[in-house]
Amino acid sequence: MRRPKGIKTRKAVAKRFKITGKGKVLRSRAGRRHLLAGKSPDRRRSLGTAKLVDKTDAYRITQNLPFSH
Numbered sequence: 001m002r003r004p005k006g007i008k009t010r011k012a013v014a015k016r017f018k019i020t021g022k023g024k025v026l027r028s029r030a031g032r033r034h035l036l037a038g039k040s041p042d043r044r045r046s047l048g049t050a051k052l053v054d055k056t057d058a059y060r061i062t063q064n065l066p067f068s069h
Helices: 011-016 041-047 055-063
Strands: 017-019 025-027
Touching: 011 017, 025 055
Parallel strands: none
Antiparallel strands: 017 025
């Protein structure tokens, strides 16, 4: 017997974003992949921290993550 087809999570979005306990959306920063020798240590450290997504974009992201909120 086949399982019923339900709503699915957009896996590409799930890999890129994380939802906090209060429902805010976190993203990683760009520029941390390569050419790190030319960036200062302070800059490299700050690139490692997560940043909040703007609320205008957060709505579209949460729509693609149905089980996160």
